[in-house]
Amino acid sequence: MNIPENLSKSCLLAALIFWLIIGSDDFESDMIPFIFLSLIPIFVCVMIVILGTICPIFWIASSTTFNNKQIFKTYFPYYTILTFTICLFGIIISNFDIYMIAFFTSAYITTNQSWVWFTKEKHK
Amino acid sequence: MKQISTLIASLTFSILFFEKSIGLNLSIFTVLTIILLAIYNPSTFKSRITLLHALAYLITAVVVFVNHSVLSILTNCAAFLSLVGSVSKSNTSVYIRWLNGTYTTIASFFHRNFQVDNHEKVNWKKDIDVMHWAKLIGIPLIFIITFVLLYKNGNPLFNDLVSKIHLNFINLQWLLFSALGYYLFNNITKPVQVEPATSLDLKTTNTLLKSEKISEEKLKKEKQLGTTLLALLNVLIVLYIITDVIYITSTNTVSAPDLSNQVHSGINTLIASIIIAIIIILYFFRGHLNFYSKNRTLKNLTYLWIILNIVLVVLIVLKNHNYITSFGLTYKRIGVHVFIILTLFGLLTTYLKVLHIKNLTFLFRINAQVAFIVLITLSVINWDSTITTYNLEQARSFDIDYLIDLSDRNAVILHEKKNTIRISQTEKNRIETKYTNYVNNLMQLDWQEFYYELYTMKIKK
Numbered sequence: 001m002n003i004p005e006n007l008s009k010s011c012l013l014a015a016l017i018f019w020l021i022i023g024s025d026d027f028e029s030d031m032i033p034f035i036f037l038s039l040i041p042i043f044v045c046v047m048i049v050i051l052g053t054i055c056p057i058f059w060i061a062s063s064t065t066f067n068n069k070q071i072f073k074t075y076f077p078y079y080t081i082l083t084f085t086i087c088l089f090g091i092i093i094s095n096f097d098i099y100m101i102a103f104f105t106s107a108y109i110t111t112n113q114s115w116v117w118f119t120k121e122k123h124k
Numbered sequence: 125m126k127q128i129s130t131l132i133a134s135l136t137f138s139i140l141f142f143e144k145s146i147g148l149n150l151s152i153f154t155v156l157t158i159i160l161l162a163i164y165n166p167s168t169f170k171s172r173i174t175l176l177h178a179l180a181y182l183i184t185a186v187v188v189f190v191n192h193s194v195l196s197i198l199t200n201c202a203a204f205l206s207l208v209g210s211v212s213k214s215n216t217s218v219y220i221r222w223l224n225g226t227y228t229t230i231a232s233f234f235h236r237n238f239q240v241d242n243h244e245k246v247n248w249k250k251d252i253d254v255m256h257w258a259k260l261i262g263i264p265l266i267f268i269i270t271f272v273l274l275y276k277n278g279n280p281l282f283n284d285l286v287s288k289i290h291l292n293f294i295n296l297q298w299l300l301f302s303a304l305g306y307y308l309f310n311n312i313t314k315p316v317q318v319e320p321a322t323s324l325d326l327k328t329t330n331t332l333l334k335s336e337k338i339s340e341e342k343l344k345k346e347k348q349l350g351t352t353l354l355a356l357l358n359v360l361i362v363l364y365i366i367t368d369v370i371y372i373t374s375t376n377t378v379s380a381p382d383l384s385n386q387v388h389s390g391i392n393t394l395i396a397s398i399i400i401a402i403i404i405i406l407y408f409f410r411g412h413l414n415f416y417s418k419n420r421t422l423k424n425l426t427y428l429w430i431i432l433n434i435v436l437v438v439l440i441v442l443k444n445h446n447y448i449t450s451f452g453l454t455y456k457r458i459g460v461h462v463f464i465i466l467t468l469f470g471l472l473t474t475y476l477k478v479l480h481i482k483n484l485t486f487l488f489r490i491n492a493q494v495a496f497i498v499l500i501t502l503s504v505i506n507w508d509s510t511i512t513t514y515n516l517e518q519a520r521s522f523d524i525d526y527l528i529d530l531s532d533r534n535a536v537i538l539h540e541k542k543n544t545i546r547i548s549q550t551e552k553n554r555i556e557t558k559y560t561n562y563v564n565n566l567m568q569l570d571w572q573e574f575y576y577e578l579y580t581m582k583i584k585k
Contacts, residue, residue: 016266024296032273069238077223077318080231112234119238 001058003051006117010050011043014110018042021102049107050114053079058118072119083111126164130309133160137305140572142298146188146197147573154185154200157312161211164313168211177203177210177221180500191506192575193533199503205229206496212315213322217485218492220318220325227318232311330486338412347422350408354425357404361397361432368439387443391460394440398467401433402474406484414481423478430475437464437471452519453511454526462502469494508533516541524551528558535562536577 019035057079061071087104094100133156140149158178162169169175184200208228209221216224227235276283405426413419444460473490476482512534515522524547527538539559542552566578 020296021300024300032270072238073319076235077227077231080234081223081226084226084230112231116234116237 006114007047010046010110010114014046014106015039015042017106017109018102025098054114068119076115080112083108133309134302134305138298138302142301144572147575149572151185151189154181160313165211171214173214174210177207181207187503190576196503199499208312212317216325217489218496220322223318228315229311232314232316235316328485330482332414332481332483334415343412343416350422354429358428365435387447405474409478426478430471433471437467450520452515452522512537516545528554532562535559
């Protein structure tokens with residue numbers, strides 16, 4: 001598993017989605033330094049989520065006879081339903097706050113895409 | 125052609141829902157979804173099950189327009205997932221349809237990268253092209269925007285020039301919302317399945333199959349244990365029912381806390397009793413005892429146990445009914461009745477399981493189906509209006525604060541009846557405020573947010 005590559009791509013994707021949503025509401029040029037600064041906390045969040053929730057599934061399941069596609073096919077549906085529920089719940093309890101929408105939407109799309117990148121990575 | 129129809133649907137999605145509350149838009153969305161699903165999956169729409177699901181979904185759309193309640197909106201969502209799941213694989217259990225429907229709706233796009241079932245394998249080369257184009261357009265765009273915004277602060281002339289460019293006509297949020305609509309329609313029009321759950325469900329029948337042989341001695345001992353246990357439980361429940369009947373007929377309790385206590389403790393007893401009853405029955409009839417030739421007594425005791433539990437249910441119905449006629453309807457009291465209905469179905473299906481030697485899957489399948497039908501039926505009723513009308517017209521006493529605190533859907537009824545009931549001036553003022561706010565809100569609605577009550581009010585005016 002190429003974790004550094006996946007983390008970097010996921011971090012950029014998460015930042016792009018997050019700032020696209022924030023920018024759709026209100027964007028000023030003063031915010032540009034924050035965009036670059038935000039890459040640090042976004043990377044930390046992405047790393048925690050990917051290393052804590054996606055990688056263990058691949059590590060545990062790949063020790064069996066499963067290949068990447070089989071792991072994806074078996075575990076991804078439940079993972080995505082669970083993360084979608086959590087993200088939707090987060091958005092609803094935040095009373096549709098734009099920052100929370102941006103955070104949870106980017107988290108949901110990034111984790112899903114991260115699964116796709118891990119699965120495409122190598123074919124046993 | 126299909127891409128264009130998805131694109132049109134996604135733009136319609138934005139027109140219907142962007143910065144709008146739920147109303148007519150959800151009903152239109154329902155019709156749009158059914159049309160789009162039928163265009164993309166004509167073969168699955170020939171199946172009777174899928175057509176029934178489409179009909180149920182359509183009914184919930186009408187109910188959303190007429191009732192406009194949270195329950196009707198939730199039911200519409202459940203029916204949507206059920207229909208999408210049915211298009212995904214029609215002959216599966218209800219809960220697998222919900223699972224497939226949910227998965228298709230939220231993540232079919234990601235799943236289709238890996239259509240493992242060969243017929244729709246991903247075209248890697250095409251994917252790389254997409255990525256290449258995304259990079260070619262996206263990266264320069266991001267950097268150009270960044271640098272334009274940076275240069276704006278560095279040079280007043282450049283700042284003036286940039287300021288003259290007005291992109292106000294583009295609403296980025298609206299576009300993102302359309303993208304969400306596109307993602308949704310793109311997902312549902314190409315349904316996927318959760319594996320191996322779907323194939324396992326398709327393989328599983330409802331009938332319990334006779335497995336390997338087991339010693340007669342072991343079966344006999346198990347039968348003896350079951351018979352003794354059920355016989356004793358039957359005696360106990362008969363005793364409970366007798367004492368309960370005596371209590372109901374001999375006492376004239378009228379205070380709300382006493383009645384409330386009776387009903388709630390009765391419900392707790394009922395929950396525990398029914399769950400334990402079903403677990404015990406499922407344990408003894410999990411396998412070999414179903415096929416044991418000398419299981420007649422055990423089966424009869426089981427039927428008796430189920431019947432006595434139904435009697436227990438009837439007693440709770442009586443208590444709850446008594447409670448309602450005395451102190452009016454509330455959501456909690458309606459909830460008790462709903463639970464009773466579901467319990468009755470649970471007991472009846474357990475009876476059928478034992479009678480026709482069915483397995484646990486049968487119980488899950490049929491009860492999930494019953495729960496879905498009950499949900500659709502409940503959503504048809506305008507509960508706030510029903511509660512208000514019943515409490516003000518038929519109940520011996522009512523809690524006006526409770527009625528005022530209900531949603532706005534009873535505002536008109538309360539307003540009409542406020543002078544015919546005995547309440548304080550403060551409460552009348554609260555009703556008037558509620559009604560005024562409701563009417564003002566109704567008048568500010570856009571066409572996407574319309575619902576039936578608005579038309580009836582306009583007609584009255």
